Amino acid sequence: MALRGLSCCVPFVLRQCNSTRLTVLHAPVKFNWFTCRVEARRYLLSEDVVRLEDFQKTKLAVARQLSGSKGHFFNTLNQKIETNQLILKDELKLLLLLCQTPEDMVLARNAIYRYHAENVNMAFGEFRFGPVFMRLCYELGLADLALNTLTDKRLKGFFPDCTSFNLALDLLFSKGHFEGALELFGEMKAQGVAFNKDTFTLAFATCYKLNTPRSYQICLALLEEGQAKASFIPRHAYCIAVAFALTQDDVKRAQSIYSQIMNTESRLCQNLRVLLLAKAGSMNDAVSILTAALLSDSLQLVKKPDFCQEVVDVLRERSKNGPWSVQVERLFKKLKDAGQVNPQKLEHLLYRTPTGKRKLLSFLKEGNRRTSSRRTLRPLLSE
Structure with missing residues (x-):
């Protein structure tokens, strides 16, 4: 019952967006990758998922290799849209990777409408447009555009992956649009997009931020559904659910959820444990x-x-x-x-x-490992 409510060619310059954690890619001059990495902080998704820095590097490389001007290419695509001509996959890919402003994103979405209308019954192959479009929204801080695009009935089936939804959810969460995020969870369920571990964390955190009896019931229903389907629910999500139960003064439920956490040695788990015992009267x-x-x-x-x-x-x-x-x-x-x-x-x-996943130091990577001695030039006997 609780879930029923859910169904309802030059370097670039970074400038700060409304959100203090997001960066916007604009045209021309110099690029500071360290600044990008620091400013593009999120709340609940790791860099392995957002991959904003890699995405911006790809955009930079594409812009440098573009033959002709961006304006001419955009005008050509706009004419195709206005005359209902076929838009090719490579054209849409290039268009998305050249987007730098909110105005560019309007053209990109119109191109997606046209492309999807022609290819609604066709598989897109290995390339997925959804995460690219959502990373653009993430980069430019366009939370409303991300929400409206994912919930647009005309684009049903264009975003079949949970990564697109997770990026939008994290963006909505970081901007405090919790009701919009809750609506998006309902859209995921309506479209049959499976939740992954990041989705559960985002869902529980969103419900906790709303902190209402309804959002609490939704959180519990999602938890029970995920467990019934044997979905992987991370420790982080369980901890949020425990904290939410305690906030709602549901100590017994909090104890039940906490007992399902396999490893409770973390700093967060220990704090929750003390809080749980204090509220239960176990001094x-x-x-x-x-x-x-x-x-x-x-x-x-x-x-x-x-x-x-x-x-x-x-x-x-x-x-x-x-x-x-x-x-x-x-x-x-x-x-x-x-x-x-x-x-x-x-x-x-x-x-x-x-x-996220810890990366090996460059000198430990397989491709960088020396196989011969620098002094004797003989093979190293390391195996």
Whole structure:
């Protein structure tokens, strides 16, 4: 029942967009890849998924190799659209990779309408236009365009992959358009696009941000549906669901969800564990966790476990005027003196940007490995 609501040729210059984490590609002058990497931060998708830097490099290479002017090519495509001529796959690919402004994106969407009308019953092969268009929306901060395009009935079937939806969802989330993101989850389900691990994280986080009884029921329904289908739901998503249940004062449900997390050694899990125990009234167990963290035998250069101020404050409030009050206050002072209480809110941990897959250092990569000695020129006996 809860899910029923869901169905309803020159280098480029980067300039800042409305969102502090997004960058916009504009024409000409110099490109700073380090700046791009720092400014293009997201909330819930890793760089492995967004791949904004690689995408911008591809755009730069295509712009440099373009024969003729971009304006002439765009005018030619516009004439084809106006006269209902056939738009080829390579033409649409080139058009998308040359887009630099919101005005360019209007032409791109019109070209997609025309292309999809001619190829609605044909497979697009290995190339997928959806992620390219959504990365453009992500790059330019066009959240409304992304939402309207994905929910446009005329383009049904053009975005069959969850990557396109996830990019749009992350963009909507980062801009605070939570109702729009919730609408998009409904569209995914209506089109039969399967959720992957990133979708579950985005879905739970969106529901948590809305923080209403309806969004809570949707979150629980999605969780149960994902488990019934044996979908992979990441630890990050489970943690958000636990925090949401606690916010809704559903302690029993929070305990049930937390018990399904396989590895609870992370900083976020430990904070949630203390918060869960405090709200459940299990003061002894909560104090035991904090005491163990204080007395942990970590190496001097290894940071000891720390806890959010608001988590510890909940424990202090729940123990106030009770038998555990003195011990909790004493423990709190020791943790604070040891630097194990930080002012960060729990949401800071919940809405972190995943690191993604760690890349090997260049000298460890297979293609860069030396096979002969630089001194003797003889083969290295490393195997």
